[in-house]
Amino acid sequence: MIRVRNLRKEYSGFVAVSDSSFSVEPGDVFGIIGPNGAGKTTTLKMLAGLLTPTNGTATVAGLPADDPEMRTRLGYLPEESPLYEEMTPNSYLRFFADLYDVPRDVADERIEDTLDALDLAYRDRRLGDMSKGMRRKVAIARSLVNDPDVLIYDEPASGLDPLTTNYVLEFTRDLSAQGKTVVFSAHNLFHVESICDHLVIMNKGEIVARGTVGEIRETHGRTAYHVFTSVPLRETTPDGDRHKVVVESMAEVDAIRDAAQAAGGDVVDLRTDEPSLEDIFLDLAKGATTA
Known part of the structure; x- marks a missing residue:
């Protein structure tokens, strides 16, 4: 579903991501973790087609990451996701469904089902009047309006309270159970350990460990x-x-x-x-x- 080969990104001689290679299989929840500045967000943005690699290749859902057709099969959630504050969740999500040419009846059903799954109430309240947790749920719902095969989430639970965080994590695992491929970054390693099938650890732009949690523990940990x-x-x-x-x-x-x-x-x-x-x-x- 995702194939990354020798992916590299430089900025004026600074190497943000250094020759990374990894694969993500369909239906996997795949974590990318590392300290600040490790290259996580840069990697996710290259996968989402938002940054052009200096070298290397990335294919998502069988298409090059910079192919516009790929974006119709992708849902992307940045760490900071500003919303149109004057809109309501329903109007906001219908707006994005229209951008993807989703038929109105299909969009309405999909939006309602997604907001039900995320346990979001007050769907006709202004987004500007909603809590951060509720706004984050709306942003996640936006990533799903086009029914994508692949989801790329940058810190999906960042700054959320424990209850909302649990909803987001459980929802992420449910998406995997539906056959969707999820790639995400997170600072909370307990979250990563609890839901990831595979992961990579990055440091200073390089991948320094990879595999399942058990494989990484066996290779790099000491019992x-x-x-x-x-x-x-x-x-x-x-x-x-x-x-x-x-x-x-x-x-x-x-x-x-x-x-x-x-x-x-x-x-x-x-x-x-x-x-x-x-x-x-x-x-x-x-x-x-x-x-």
């Missing part, structure tokens, strides 16, 4: 095993009526068990501490090995 024994060992420290040591492999766990049994005791508890996506992200953002 810690907290081993508790019934007898003291040279490696352990007291922990109440037990003794504790932290190791990084199951081979070391087995060695602790053997030592405990040789001393007349045993391993009485074992706890696994896996790194969070945030832990891995922070390590990579400090300049860890590039993928």
